[in-house]
Amino acid sequence: MKPMSAKTQAKDLLAWYDRHKRDLPWRQNTDPYRVWLSEIMLQQTTVPTVVPYFLKFLHHYPSVFDLANAPVENIMRDWAGLGYYSRARNLHKAAQQIVGQFNGLFPETEKELLGIAGIGPYTASALLAIAFNKPYVPLDGNLERVAARLFNIATPLPQAKPELRAALAPLFTHNAGDVAQALMDLATAICTPKKPKCVLCPLQKTCVAKAQNRAEELPVKATKAEKPKRYGYVYWIEQKSLVALERRPPKGLLGGMLGLPTSAWAEKFEHPAWAHSAAETGQQIEHVFTHFHLILKLCSLKKIPPVSIEWVALETVLAAGLPTVFKKAVKAFMTGKNQTPV
Ligand code: SF4
Numbered sequence: 023m024k025p026m027s028a029k030t031q032a033k034d035l036l037a038w039y040d041r042h043k044r045d046l047p048w049r050q051n052t053d054p055y056r057v058w059l060s061e062i063m064l065q066q067t068t069v070p071t072v073v074p075y076f077l078k079f080l081h082h083y084p085s086v087f088d089l090a091n092a093p094v095e096n097i098m099r100d101w102a103g104l105g106y107y108s109r110a111r112n113l114h115k116a117a118q119q120i121v122g123q124f125n126g127l128f129p130e131t132e133k134e135l136l137g138i139a140g141i142g143p144y145t146a147s148a149l150l151a152i153a154f155n156k157p158y159v160p161l162d163g164n165l166e167r168v169a170a171r172l173f174n175i176a177t178p179l180p181q182a183k184p185e186l187r188a189a190l191a192p193l194f195t196h197n198a199g200d201v202a203q204a205l206m207d208l209a210t211a212i213c214t215p216k217k218p219k220c221v222l223c224p225l226q227k228t229c230v231a232k233a234q235n236r237a238e239e240l241p242v243k244a245t246k247a248e249k250p251k252r253y254g255y256v257y258w259i260e261q262k263s264l265v266a267l268e269r270r271p272p273k274g275l276l277g278g279m280l281g282l283p284t285s286a287w288a289e290k291f292e293h294p295a296w297a298h299s300a301a302e303t304g305q306q307i308e309h310v311f312t313h314f315h316l317i318l319k320l321c322s323l324k325k326i327p328p329v330s331i332e333w334v335a336l337e338t339v340l341a342a343g344l345p346t347v348f349k350k351a352v353k354a355f356m357t358g359k360n361q362t363p364v
Contacts, residue, residue: 028195032194032195044069046073047073055128058128061148062113086120089114090121097110097111102343116141144161148160153199161183167209168190170182171241173189174231175189178241179241182242193205250314250315251315255300256283257282257322258323265282266282266327266332268284268327269331275311287314287316303358307351320351320358
């Protein structure tokens, strides 16, 4: 392993990026609106899932002004299936802030960016680096992995974050946007969590973990507690080929989205007072959210619950913009009824 400056590392990395960069729709230019939209969508979501949503949003809302002026229900509907719905609500709020406070121009300081809904330290750094070429390190799980290996940092995550960021910073002094995206691509294609392809890596000559043959041991992660479980009922109410959907309250998990009516999601199964006549179908579905694991038992119900109900035709219910957990429930109900989900 030869000693090498950050400047040479960045040069080797960028030469590799020139030849191997992924052709992604948000990379056609570095307009801050596109960078921001893609970064919000990519939080907790994979690139192949995000691509069609990104294109749909650009088509429906070509500028931050279009997004700010759109009804929030349209944005929620277009977001359906992408998960983590607070991102969609914040997207709308943020667009209104950018239009109202900054005349539609994204601010170029970290402090101002952090004042915008849904923009945390990671997204602010990504915008500053990619859209404005400023020397900020957007440290996500991918960059953490490359940094831990390249500089052989064995401090467990998340405590290691400042150390990893500081170690990467010298690579970001020039062309920060390209360096950030090159590291993202390197982490996805070469410096993968398992079996990194070090022989193909442009940084192999300076990588300490490779030299010590311990790449797969890094990064070290603090052991995570198991996710708690929550339990509830989900109700199928059908009348004359129409299905009752609930518009969920605006705040909280899946807020503002359409779903099937449910009981509370709690430590044990418990019907609300209006659902005591519900009949269990014997099926259940499971869904994993960020902070808990949900188990829902399926029930059919004749009574109409005292919540905000919207009736939807049975054959179009899966096209109504339901979050994934409710799509699973609808498919399970339909399979139980021997109907093919559309
Ligand atoms: Fe990752 Fe291997 Fe490259 Fe080091 S040499 S950065 S471990 S792919």
